[in-house]
Each structure stands twice: as structure tokens, then as C-alpha cells.
Amino acid sequence: MARPLLFDYFRSSASYRVRIALAMKAVEYERVEINLLEGAQRAEAYRARNPQGLVPSLEVDGRRLTQSLAIIEWLDAAHPEPALLPADPFDRAHVRALALAIACDIHPLNNLRVLKHLAGPLGQPQDVRDAWYRHWVAEGLAGLEALAQDRAGRFLFGDTPTLADVCLVPQMFNARRFAVPLEAYPLLVRVDAEANALSPFAAAHPDRFAP
Incomplete structure (x- = not known):
């Protein structure tokens, strides 16, 4: 298998x-920066790879994958260790629910294209956009804190990182960027710190890829 090619933006949560x-x-990979602020995701050449014009995309031996959770599930199947999803069907569904609470319920309401639409066509000022962002993040994190409470260990589920933690860390990074108060989510703050102390999480941090 050739080294995968990751089309990426350093601050994209999904990437x-x-x-x-x-x-x-x-898994070693080559990285291609797609600058979302400059609109590189809308370029014809990139849309030929990903018609949605979103990041990330992963190209493996000429085959293209899109959508971060689909890419991660492919990785988990193609490279089984360490497993990102538990073997037990109920545990697996629980971890998926935690991940989807972030990737489907929090992140889409607050990603760059939504905030740009609020600013541009809808003409909303910065303070309104900030209030929008903080409201949906706070609501989502409160639900996630409660969902994870009973089955958390060192991480959101048990004592080894799972797909849920892979989704949590970027969301917490973004929450801090937008000055969302996090004191009400002690479990999430603790798990985020545990994950960021591990080398794979540190190696993926946006600061390592900033232009």
C-alpha cells in the first residue's frame, strides 16, 4: 500500500x-494543505476529488475517501491495532453515540462555512456569531458530559482512547479558541488533558501544522 495522501486544513476539526x-x-502519510480561509476547497481540482468541497479527504492507492468518521472507520478496519471501537456491540454503539454527539450535533453548527454564512449573507455581527457558537457548543458539551458520565474511565469510555476521544479533543481545542467556558464540564476537561498527554494526540495538534 502506498503512503496515503491527506488533504487537510490545520485547524479543521474533522481533519x-x-x-x-x-x-x-x-500510519505514515503525505499531507496536502487545503487553505479554507483562501477558498482552496472550492477549487475545481479539489472538487474533482471531493465534490462536497470539504476537508479532509484521504487518497489511498488511487481510491478516495471523504468524511472524517468514514475515513477513521476505514483506518480502524485496515489497521486494526489499536482498536478505536470496542468489540462488544452495545459498547461499540455507545462509543459511536459519543462520537456522533460531537461530529453530528456540535461541530456542523459551528464550522467555518456556517460562521461565514452568518457573517456574509445573513449579515450577523461578530458578537451575534460568537453567541451562536458558544450556545451550541455549551448545549452539546453538557449533553456529552452527561452521556459519558457512567462509563468513563481515564477516557470517555474506559481506560484506553476510542473514537469518542478522537472527536473530543478537536472540539475542546475549538471551544478554547472561541473562549467557551469549560468549568461546567469537568469530565470532558479531564479526559481532554489525558488524551493530549499521549504522543499521537500531541503529534496531530494544529500548532504542529500552522503555516
């Missing part, structure tokens, strides 16, 4: 998830 998973699986 950050995939970088963490690649590092956890010890």
Missing part, C-alpha cells in the same frame, strides 16, 4: 480527527 487516528495507527 484534526483524522490526523489523530492516523497517528494512533502509526
